[in-house]
Amino acid sequence: MPIESLWDEELRAGKKALRTLPGALLLGSTGARLWADYLDSKPGFSGRFDFIHKVNIPLLFTITNNLVNSYEPCRTEWFPSHLAMEYAGSRLSLSERKFITWNDCAVSCQTWTNLSGEDLVLKLETYNSSFSLRYGDSLQGGFPIKHYSFDIAGAIVVSDPNLLEEVRLKPGESKELIVCAAFGIEGLDDRDMLNKRAAGYARSEKSADDIVETHRKEYQTWFDKAPTFESSDALLNRTWKYRWFLLRHNLSDPKYGHLAYPLFYEGRSHKKSKEPFGNGGWEFSKLINLSVPLHLMDARWYHDPTYCEGALQNMRAGVDEDGMFCCLTVDTIMHSFANFSCWAAYKLYLVHQNREVITELLPSLKQQISSWKRIHGNNNDQLMIEHKHTRTGKEYQPSYWYFHQYPKNPKDPSTYTHLKRVDRAVYHYLNTLGVAKLCELCGDSDAPLYIKLAEEIKQDIVGKMWDEATAYFYDLHYQTDELALVKNIVGIYPGWAEMIDDRFNGMIEHLFNDQEFHTSCPFPSVSADCPAYSKEGGWMGHFVKGRNGCVWDGPTWPYTNSIALDALAKESKRRNHEFDSQFAHYFREYSFLHFMQRDLNHPGLVEHYNSETGEPLSDEQEYNHSYYIDLLISHVAGLSVEQDRLILDPLDVGLDSFCLDRIKVAGWNLRITYRKPGARAHSENIDIGEGYRLFINDQLKFCSNTLCRTELHFSELSFE
Numbered sequence: 001m002p003i004e005s006l007w008d009e010e011l012r013a014g015k016k017a018l019r020t021l022p023g024a025l026l027l028g029s030t031g032a033r034l035w036a037d038y039l040d041s042k043p044g045f046s047g048r049f050d051f052i053h054k055v056n057i058p059l060l061f062t063i064t065n066n067l068v069n070s071y072e073p074c075r076t077e078w079f080p081s082h083l084a085m086e087y088a089g090s091r092l093s094l095s096e097r098k099f100i101t102w103n104d105c106a107v108s109c110q111t112w113t114n115l116s117g118e119d120l121v122l123k124l125e126t127y128n129s130s131f132s133l134r135y136g137d138s139l140q141g142g143f144p145i146k147h148y149s150f151d152i153a154g155a156i157v158v159s160d161p162n163l164l165e166e167v168r169l170k171p172g173e174s175k176e177l178i179v180c181a182a183f184g185i186e187g188l189d190d191r192d193m194l195n196k197r198a199a200g201y202a203r204s205e206k207s208a209d210d211i212v213e214t215h216r217k218e219y220q221t222w223f224d225k226a227p228t229f230e231s232s233d234a235l236l237n238r239t240w241k242y243r244w245f246l247l248r249h250n251l252s253d254p255k256y257g258h259l260a261y262p263l264f265y266e267g268r269s270h271k272k273s274k275e276p277f278g279n280g281g282w283e284f285s286k287l288i289n290l291s292v293p294l295h296l297m298d299a300r301w302y303h304d305p306t307y308c309e310g311a312l313q314n315m316r317a318g319v320d321e322d323g324m325f326c327c328l329t330v331d332t333i334m335h336s337f338a339n340f341s342c343w344a345a346y347k348l349y350l351v352h353q354n355r356e357v358i359t360e361l362l363p364s365l366k367q368q369i370s371s372w373k374r375i376h377g378n379n380n381d382q383l384m385i386e387h388k389h390t391r392t393g394k395e396y397q398p399s400y401w402y403f404h405q406y407p408k409n410p411k412d413p414s415t416y417t418h419l420k421r422v423d424r425a426v427y428h429y430l431n432t433l434g435v436a437k438l439c440e441l442c443g444d445s446d447a448p449l450y451i452k453l454a455e456e457i458k459q460d461i462v463g464k465m466w467d468e469a470t471a472y473f474y475d476l477h478y479q480t481d482e483l484a485l486v487k488n489i490v491g492i493y494p495g496w497a498e499m500i501d502d503r504f505n506g507m508i509e510h511l512f513n514d515q516e517f518h519t520s521c522p523f524p525s526v527s528a529d530c531p532a533y534s535k536e537g538g539w540m541g542h543f544v545k546g547r548n549g550c551v552w553d554g555p556t557w558p559y560t561n562s563i564a565l566d567a568l569a570k571e572s573k574r575r576n577h578e579f580d581s582q583f584a585h586y587f588r589e590y591s592f593l594h595f596m597q598r599d600l601n602h603p604g605l606v607e608h609y610n611s612e613t614g615e616p617l618s619d620e621q622e623y624n625h626s627y628y629i630d631l632l633i634s635h636v637a638g639l640s641v642e643q644d645r646l647i648l649d650p651l652d653v654g655l656d657s658f659c660l661d662r663i664k665v666a667g668w669n670l671r672i673t674y675r676k677p678g679a680r681a682h683s684e685n686i687d688i689g690e691g692y693r694l695f696i697n698d699q700l701k702f703c704s705n706t707l708c709r710t711e712l713h714f715s716e717l718s719f720e
Contacts, residue, residue: 006220008079010241013602016078018269020548020619023072024048028080028245028622029219030268031104032253034183037270039083041071043096044179045106048274051152051183052254053329054283055145058276059127060106060181061156063163066121067091067114080245081219082212091116097212099219106181107201107215109208113174120169124158124179137161138198140191142183147279149331150256151186157198178202178211185256222248225303229632231658232682234600236632239591242603243628247299250624251307252285257330258318261310263287264295267607269620284620287314287328290337290393291625293344294559298629300344303664305352309361312345316364323371325364338384338392338424342368346434349441350641353666359442365435369450372428378478381464382457383420384428385478392423392490393559394525394552396539398532399475399484406532410539420476422465423490426497429457441643458499465494471506487516487527488552489560496567498574508571511564512582521593522586523564524611525552535612548618556611558626561590569635573649573709584653587631594628633660637672638692638707641665648694648702649709650674657682666714671695677705 016026017038024038024047037048037056045060071094074087082099092115098108114120124139131141131154142153159178160167169175180201182194201211229240253262266288272281292315296308315325318333325341327334342365349358376384386392389400398406400416407415436450465473467483473491474483487510494500495508511517516527519535526533530553532540537551545551565587572579593609596602596616607618607625633639637660638650646665656679663670673688673695675681681688694702694712697719702710 006081006216007223007241007245008081008216008220010238011080011245011603013078013604015076016602016604016621018619018621019616025076025083025085026078026621027083027098027100028078028249029082029099029101030249030251031100031102032255033185034100034104034106035268036100037268037274039098041074041076041085043071043085043094043110044108045098045181048270048276049106050268050285051104051143051145052150052252052256052259053148053285054270054279055143055148055152056270056274056276056278057127057143057152059125060154061108061124061126061131061179063110063177063179064123064125065092065112067116067118079216080249081216089115092120097208099212099215101215101218103197104183105197105201106183107211108179109211110177110179111174111208112169112177114169114171117171119171120173122163122167122169122175122177123165124156124163126156130154131156134164135191135195137164138195139164140195142186143277146277148329152183153186153189153191153194154181154183155191155194155198156181157195157202159202176208178204178208188256222251227301227633227660227662227664229637229658229660230683230686232656232679233588233654235588235591236636236655238600238603239594239628240632242594242605243298245603246605246622246624247295247302247307249622253310254330258328258333259287259314259330260317261313262307263292263311263314264299264307264624266291266625267620267623269622271618271620284623287311287318288337289315289325289327289341290339292325293340294562294625294627296341296344296348297562297627300348300351301629301633301663303662305348305354305357308348309354309357312341312361315341316361319364319367322375323364323367324375325368335391338386338421338427340427340430340434341365342431342438343427343434346437349438350643351665355442358438362435362438362442362444365431365438366446366450369428369432369435369453372431376424378420380481381460382428382453383460383464383476384424385418386421386424387418389416392421394423394488394490396544396551396553397486397488397490398526398530398553399486399488401532402484402486403477403482406540408540408542410544417484418478419484420465420478420481421490422461422473422475422488422493425457425461425465426490426493426499429454429461429499430497432457437643461494462499462504466504471504472510473507486530486532489517489523489525489564492564492567495571496563498570505575508568508579511568511586519556519611521556521609521611521614522589523561524554524556525560526554528554528611530554536610536615537608537617550608550618554611555608555617556593556614557608558590558593558605558623561586561593562626562628562631565590565631566635569631569651572651577651580651580653583635583651587636587653590628633663637674638709639663639670639672644715645711645713646694647709647711648672648692650692650707652707656680657688659683659686659688668696669698671698674707
């Protein structure tokens with residue numbers, strides 16, 4: 001495969017660094033267990049490094065020299081697969097490319113040139129005495145980790161054994177060095193195996209160019225199982241590729257403890273603490289059950305369902321004493337967030353139709369419904385009560401404090417009220433409906449019970465949470481059912497769940513109101529006319545969680561943007577495509593959040609943004625807590641998969657042409673293309689005929705002159 005076609009070249013980004021630590025360089029490649037929170041501008045791997053979870057190792061290895069103390073300023077080029085660094089001073093020059101492989105090897109390919117008039121002395125350096133055991137021409141050791149049940153074993157191999165003592169370069173002399181450190185779990189991963197793994201890079205006798213090229217191709221193979229999308233809009237094209245990189249970057253496979261199966265992390269960066277060998281503060285590098293369904297919505301379109309199914313299997317095996325899916329580290333079953341994992345599991349099944357796995361998972365999915373009712377239910381209706389304002393993942397939403405007139409100190413539990421939440425109720429409805437449909441598919445006799453329950457939940461949501469006067473859905477006081485008249489963004493979730501009809505027209509229009517959700521960086525987490533609205537996330541003038549803390553009283557989150565856009569698209573379709581142009585606008589604005597300063601050459605998604613300026617408010621780069629790929633497939637290309645049919649119903653977002661290819665559904669290969677009559681195709685390399693077309697196994701199965709809706713029942717599909 002020519003290098004030009006790799007994801008690498010599409011997403012290369014010059015310097016990528018943390019906003020809060022400008023000298024902290026980012027690394028795109030990640031291993032099954034090992035990754036870099038950030039890199040210093042030094043040769044090798046100096047910075048903050050993690051293994052399975054946040055462990056903050058400050059140094060894996062570096063190369064010291066006797067001529068310069070600093071490698072800044074240097075030029076860096078970030079690629080998804082590796083980082084390139086160039087330093088040129090008056091005394092020496094250094095060219096380095098480094099990466100982390102999927103099997104947890106930190107590889108550095110360096111070329112040193114002595115530009116001075118004296119010897120350049122190079123020497124390998126590791127963290128204190130962590131690698132003090134000489135094993136032939138390599139080093140062995142590791143890192144004891146106090147706050148988890150595992151210790152880290154490692155082996156370091158160098159291309160020139162003299163580097164363990166010193167390598168001298170005469171004036172004008174150049175030398176290429178390869179250093180590799182392989183890591184595993186102490187007591188589980190054999191040191192000889194780690195040594196052999198590291199030697200496979202450092203002693204391969206391949207040039208640095210060949211090593212890097214081989215790695216880039218290996219890195220690309222993961223993306224070869226992803227669908228492709230190209231269109232006449234460069235913004236959508238680039239965001240599509242970046243979203244697939246987000247999944248790969250956050251992919252993990254600890255094979256240990258409660259994380260025995262593969263999964264996607266919510267992120268790799270550290271919130272708050274970066275103290276060496278400390279794990280203080282929140283970390284995203286674990287299973288967070290709130291984000292699992294968001295991962296599933298996008299990753300279900302990947303050709304291999306292992307990663308999606310793995311997350312569900314981890315949660316099934318790691319339920320708490322109440323039987324609920326929870327956040328998990330390898331050692332700890334933590335708290336449970338509200339989520340729609342059962343519904344996402346059903347959507348996953350529709351694409352891959354893995355009956356064996358879903359049959360195995362079904363009892364645990366059913367358990368979620370009964371556990372939610374027991375822990376969060378009440379005797380008066382089917383709505384769910386949220387007792388902790390953090391547990392729907394939207395802490396400090398103003399509706400919790402509505403009945404206390406938004407006090408100055410929201411941290412006092414006596415000042416906020418438990419609520420029947422719209423988001424948790426809608427999740428409960430979708431989960432129940434998803435379980436009902438999976439029961440039908442698996443021949444489970446409980447299907448009618450869940451269908452009945454889902455209808456009861458729906459009727460309570462539309463009957464109690466809707467306010468006709470303001471045309472919006474609201475949270476309720478947990479005892480009196482009084483409306484908390486705060487327009488949280490979750491008030492449009494019933495449209496996302498497709499439980500509304502013409503009686504509820506006016507709900508989605510709140511997104512277009514300049515005084516409510518149509519801010520310069522849409523959509524704020526609460527309407528701008530709320531007394532507690534704060535575009536930058538403080539609370540009534542105070543940063544109660546610090547400058548970058550999560551406060552859902554105004555900032556914009558990709559998390560809810562994905563659901564809001566899903567709701568908008570579904571409402572547009574329900575109302576004869578009335579809102580296609582609005583969806584097009586907001587979808588592009590959501591896409592721009594994926595690029596620093598809206599520059600397509602600098603991809604980077606963070607947790608939340610100032611809803612007026614679009615300024616990133618957090619510094620968790622490559623943050624994986626939303627979905628986008630599914631929106632593009634379902635609403636731009638128009639493909640939905642049901643139990644017995646394919647539905648095509650695209651929104652007109654103003655594209656002249658597009659081609660969605662390599663989609664796999666129920667064992668078939670799908671390709672959807674569109675070219676507006678009279679328009680040129682977006683690429684001369686792709687043959688796209690005029691109109692809207694669907695190909696299944698390379699056979700044309702549907703063609704229309706314009707974007708339109710159609711259904712293709714599985715029973716009616718035949719192939720030559």
